[in-house]
Amino acid sequence: MDIHDNENLIYVNEDPGEKRIHKGNVVFLCLTVCFCFIIGVGGFVNFIAKDRDFSESENRVLASFPKLTLSSIADGTFMKNFETYMSDQFVLRDRMISLKSYFDRLSGLRESNGVYIADDGFLIEKPSKYTAKKAKAMTKSINSFMEKYPEITKMVAISPNASYIYSEKLPSGIELHSQYSELKGILNRLEGENYSFLNVTKALKNAKEKSDVFYRTDHHWTTRGAYAVFKAIADKWNLDRKSVEYEFLTVSSDFEGTLASKTGIHDNKDKIEICLPENSEGSYIVSYESQDKRTTSLFEPSKLQQKNKYEVFLGGNYDKVVIDTVSKSRATLLIIKDSYANCLIPMLTPYFAKIIVVDPRYMTESVHNVMDEYNFSHVLFLYNLNTFLQDTSLEDALK
Amino acid sequence: MVFSSAAFLFVFLPIVIGLYYLPIFRKNDRKNFRYKNLILCLSSLLFYAWGEPVYILLMLLSIVFNYFVGIDIEENVLDEKKKKTALLLGVGFNIFALGFFKYSGFIVSSFGGLFGAELEYSPLPLPIGISFYTFQIMSYIIDVYYGTVKAQRKLLPFMTYISMFPQLIAGPIVQYSDIEEQLQERKVNVEKFAAGVIFFIRGLGKKVLFANTIGSVYTEITSGDIGKASVVTAWFGIICYTLQIYFDFSGYSDMAVGLGKMFGFNFCKNFDLPYIATSITDFWRRWHISLSSWFRDYVYIPLGGNRVSRGRHILNILIVWSLTGLWHGAAWNFVAWGAFYGILLILEKYFFKNIIEKTPMFLRHVITLVVVMLGWVLFSSNTLTDALTYMGSMFGTAGNVFFDSTAKYLVSTHIFPVVFMSLSAFGAFSNLPRTKNFKVNVIVLCAGYIIIFCLCVIYLISETYNPFLYFRF
Amino acid sequence: MKKYRIAEIICIVILLVFIGILSADETASDKTVKEVAGAVISDVDIKGLSKQNEMQIKKELSISAKDYDGIYFVKSDEVMDVRELLIIKLKDNQSSDDAIKKIEKRIKDKQTLFEGYAPEQSAMLKNYVLKQEAGFIFYCVLEENETAVSAFNKIL
Incomplete structure (x- = not known):
């Protein structure tokens, strides 16, 4: 008798006129008043509270009061939108969400919105699914692209993700497919002259002993991680990296990345460092062609004021960025990349007179056009495995 | 609308409770119950229309039809044959409506499968709660037929019975005989x-x-x-x-x-x-x-x-x-x-x-x-x-x-x-220990339920957490 | 008593009519695409959107205008402007499945394009309207979706 026992607890009588137990009334009144107060006042407060247009923590436009028309009622969209509106604009919404994620962890949950809640405050995204078919299609289009430029020095470097590098921090019982062997599978399919394939797993694994190579709250690698990969690239291409001093500067220590937003867990903050080759500030011109913008910095400090602070590197993702440096070298480099590359690019500036950065996801033209426009000596293809496996634009761009 | 939504808990429910317990209708007499039934009935119709702006017509039609059937059966109480016709008409209507809206797709595809034919047929969407209210209605007309209950001559209480929003869309299936009297008059007090x-x-x-x-x-x-x-x-x-x-x-x-x-x-x-x-x-x-x-x-x-x-x-x-x-x-x-x-x-x-x-x-x-x-x-x-x-x-x-x-x-x-x-x-929390001190019990109980309620609100708001992410890296 | 029986029969007739209306194919409107589109754009602001010709429609939507009784399609030329409005008139008894499938694909493609990158555009794309009525297919991503829909409903 689960439910009815509680009635006994508060002495419910179906017919209180006959045998009223007066002590019970206090409880009845108390509960009734509390409940009505909460729903009444809660409703009223929600009614008078000012609507927010945009949620900073969810980074999206919140629903506004739906327009009332006959057709929107008849097909039910008004009702649906009204319910979304109510929950989107609910007072203390953000607080409630973080409380809920706290309760979830308290109850033992180690996963939220496709992100593992790993040890030491690491949030680690579930890796993309590897399929041989996708790997084959991607490598085929890269191969046929690279084939056209036999005399240019080319490199493909694909980085594993935090889920592999920090696999020991994953909740116990999680066994993921090894990204190392997936990468090997991909790199083995690549072929051509003047062509090197870099599996950066080892570089990252070694570097992680000294410092974090991935952010705890974001899906990107840290500048230290990028530096380790840079060293591997430089060694492969015999760049004289010993001749240049690199300096690390902390530019922000309260970075909460995408994974913090995704899970709603805001316990940890990351620091963002930038890495500068010596005497480099002001020594290049960066042009964002589609934006009609030119700057003299590879960093965009204003982005440190916003939520997605990773955009400090190159100001975010653009279709095409042209970097002219004062390097004495005559080499020119094309980087075909995703956003992992953004924090690594500054490290390459001492060795190339010109670096063109293209992000196929935002490009409408073919990469061949870019190849024709400039006279490249090097091509670097820099991706992380998650993006690589999910990519939908690369094949078109390389055609 | 579902009960576990902010719109129900903080808009619909407080307004309905507020109207239902307006101070001028405090006395528990028949006139006030007419008013209370009216409020309950109208709010229930709104509740149903909220999720089914079109199918509410079906429910209203069903209510009116069965209202007549109930009276028809009772009017023919002495004529066994006519009485039976009325019952069959009523049951037939209800089973047909339920069968058409809920089972037509199933029947067509099962028959198609039987004869190895792929029949092209896209059934209409299922009206919410139709299984529940149809069963409630049938309990009523069958009981009237057997004479266990009297036919409801007033449309308002009958409509209130069928459309009552608490049990309208997910049960329980309340049999008419169980709440016949409550529809006329019922105790409303703070204990309840x-x-x-x-x-x-x-x-x-x-x-x-x-x-x-x-x-x-x-x-x-x-x-x-x-x-x-x-x-x-x-x-x-x-x-x-x-x-x-x-x-x-x-x-x-x-x-x-x-x-x-x-x-x-x-x-x-x-x-x-x-x-x-x-x-x-x-x-x-x-x-x-x-x-x-x-x-x-x-x-x-x-x-x-x-x-x-x-x-x-x-x-x-x-x-x-x-x-x-x-x-x-x-x-x-x-x-x-x-x-x-x-x-x-x-x-x-x-x-x-x-x-x-x-x-x-x-x-x-x-x-x-x-x-x-x-x-x-x-x-x-x-x-x-x-x-x-x-x-x-x-x-x-x-x-x-x-x-x-x-x-x-x-x-x-x-x-x-x-x-x-x-x-x-397994019922392990059904008999929670309580102290001998009455006041402590009261505070613990009230606080306990209010905390649970707040937790529920937190959870159901969080379910709509839908961050937009710059995951395209 | 006869009168109750009559009331019952009336209810049964209404039920059958109701079922009939719900399952019947709706009758096509005799308005042309031009009239319908004219009515819609007189109510909503489509500044900055340009009308697309048959070739462009084919390219954007992979729908060829010849297959239908008329297509009206405006979209913005700006990459970051996701607003668009499409009205298709079906031929008599023509199935809408193909066009709807293509439009749905377009919405999904556009959503993936802006997802994770442009919150305002994504929010707009999420609020798209796609409906079919009286031989017309109506699809829009606009700031004033509701106004557009009611203008569309009114003219039919």
Whole structure:
């Protein structure tokens, strides 16, 4: 008798006129008043509270009061939108969400919105699914692209993700497919002259002993991680990296990345460092062609004021960025990349007179056009495995 | 609109309660109940139209039609033949409406399958709650036919009975005879309201804090390759589903009972700790009680019940249980699920009676639970093949490993909620200790329920957490 | 008593009519695409959107204008402006499945394009309207979706 026992607890009588137990009334009144107060006042407060247009923590436009028309009622969209509106604009919404994620962890949950809640405050995204078919299609289009430029020095470097590098921090019982062997599978399919394939797993694994190579709250690698990969690239291409001093500067220590937003867990903050080759500030011109913008910095400090602070590197993702440096070298480099590359690019500036950065996801033209426009000596293809496996634009761009 | 939404809790409910208890209508006399019924009826229509702006016409039509049928039957009380015609007309209408809107797609595809033809037919969407209100209406006209209740001559109370929003869309199936008097006059007082609050918050908690949070485990397991799952994974998944379906359904019933009480109605209870049952017969005395009583009163007993030959009795049971299964949804797996229980009940009654009596209670309890869980596998699978594959994994028939890393992860991250919910489903928290000090009890009780309510609000708002992410890196 | 029986019969007739209306194919409107589009754009602001010709329609939507009784399609030439409005008139008894499938694909493609990158555009794309009525297919992503829909409903 689960439910009815509680009635006994508060002495419910179906017919209180006959045998009223007066002590019970206090409880009845108390509960009734509390409940009505909460729903009444809660409703009223929600009614008078000012609507927010945009949620900073969810980074999206919140629903506004739906327009009332006959057709929107008849097909039910008004009702649906009204319910979304109510929950989107609910007072203390953000607080409630973080409380809920706290309760979830308290109850033992180690996963939220496709992100593992790993040890030491690491949030680690579930890796993309590897399929041989996708790997084959991607490598085929890269191969046929690279084939056209036999005399240019080319490199493909694909980085594993935090889920592999920090696999020991994953909740116990999680066994993921090894990204190392997936990468090997991909790199083995690549072929051509003047062509090197870099599996950066080892570089990252070694570097992680000294410092974090991935952010705890974001899906990107840290500048230290990028530096380790840079060293591997430089060694492969015999760049004289010993001749240049690199300096690390902390530019922000309260970075909460995408994974913090995704899970709603805001316990940890990351620091963002930038890495500068010596005497480099002001020594290049960066042009964002589609934006009609030119700057003299590879960093965009204003982005440190916003939520997605990773955009400090190159100001975010653009279709095409042209970097002219004062390097004495005559080499020119094309980087075909995703956003992992953004924090690594500054490290390459001492060795190339010109670096063109293209992000196929935002490009409408073919990469061949870019190849024709400039006279490249090097091509670097820099991706992380998650993006690589999910990519939908690369094949078109390389055609 | 569902009860567990911000729009219901903080807009609809306070307004309806406010109007229902307007101070000028404080006296408990008939005139005030006309007003109260009117408020309840109008708000119920709004509630239904909120989710079904078109099908509300169907419900209204059904109400008006059956209102006339009720009177028609009673007017012809002396003329057996006319009375019967009226009843058949009424039952025919209801079964036709239910059959057309709920089962037409199923019937067409089943017949198509029988003749090997792919029939192109896209059925209309299912009107919410049609299974519930049709059954309520039928209980009314059949009772009028047998003379157990008087026909309701006033449309308003009749409409209030059918459309009452607390039980409109997910039960319990309230039989007319149970609330006939309450429709005219009922006690509304603070005691009842508070009891309603308790029921409602319990139900809300069961739904939002328990059912919704455990639901993902089973979905996740079945979305993978279930044939290869380890034995522990399969069992853990079905345990989670078993808990989810109980807390979901009984949570909804509790909320309905609670809301009913807030407006002065007493509904019968719909669930009575079904998972402590010690036999299948016992289980069905405790699970969805209003549905099994409906089938007992309006199908099983008219078919002759158990006062017939053994063969006929077995047939009756099979018919009743196949229909019970079919009521849950228009698909063969539900029929199979119903028949599964029908067969088990026959076995229990006729073949294993002596063995069961000799089995120790604890073992009976365990066996019943396992059988019920197997039932849920049938219930939740899309096809019979899926169900058999799942059961295969539970018993390792396809060479499944006993334990693997998935099982380890799932169990280790969900064990606390599962244990807590299981204890709750077994009734471990039904008799909470209380102190001798009355004041302390009052404070603890009020604070406890209010905290649960706040938690529910937090959870249901968080369910809509939908961050936009710059994941395109 | 006869009168109750009559009332019952009336209810049954209404039920059958109701079912009939719900399951019947709706009758096509005799308005042309031009009239319908004219009515819609007189109510909503489509500044900055340009009308697309048959070639462009084919390219954007992979729908060829010849297959239908008329197509009206405006979209913005700006990459970051996701607003667009499409009205298709079906031929008599023509199935809408193909066009709807293509439009749905376009919505999904556009959503993936802006997802994770442009919150305002994503929010707009999420609120798209796609409906079919009286032989017309109507699809829009606009700031004033509701106004557009009611203008569309009114003219039919």
